[in-house]
Amino acid sequence: MEAAIMVNLMFTVFALVTVIGAIGAVLSRNTVNAAMCLLVCLGGVAGLFVELDAFLLAFLLILVYAGAVVALFLFIIMLLDVKGSLGGINRNFSTVASLAAVALIIAGVAAFLRNAVLPTPNPASVLSVGDTLKSYAELLFTTYLLPVEVVGFLLLSAMLGVIALSRKST
Secondary structure (H helix, E strand, O other), rough: OHHHHHHHHHHHHHHHHHHHHHHHHHOOOOOOHHHHHHHHHHHHHHHHHHHHHHHHHHHHHHHHHHHHHHEEEEEHHHOOOOOOOOOHHHHHHHHHHHHHHHHHHEEEEEHHHHOOOOOOOOOOOOEEEEEEEEHHHHHHOOHHHHHHHHHHHHHHHHHHHHHHHOOOOO
C-alpha cells in the first residue's frame, strides 16, 4: 500500500516539475532562463522514464538532450547575444499562436475527460523490456549506424556554421 502511494507521489512530483519547466520555457522572455527551464523540463521527463523502468531512455535523454542540446542552445544564445523582445508583427503572430495552443490543450483535456477510462493492455501482449531493447540496440549499431553518424556530422557542421556566421569581424 505504501509503495503505491510513493509511486503516485513521485509521478506527481516529476509531472509537476515537467509541466512547470515547460511553462517556464514557453513564457520566459529571457532566452537563457528559457533554456534553463527546458533543462528542468527534460530532467522531469527523465524522472518519468525512470519510473517506467526505461533507464536507457532516461540516460540518453539526460546525456543527449540535457547535456548536449541544451548546452548547444546556451552556447548559441550567448554567442549571438539574442534579445527577448518581439516586434509588432511577431507579437501578433505570437498571440495568435498562443491562443491556438491554449485551444488545442483545452480540446485535448475535454476529449480526455469525455473518455476518462483508459484501456488496460493485455499483459500477455506486452513485450518484455529486454527483448525490445536488445533488438533496438542491434538495429541501431548495425542497420542504422551510417544514418546516425551522418546526422551527427550534420549537427556538427551546423554548429560550426553558426559559429562562423556569428563571429564578429574585427
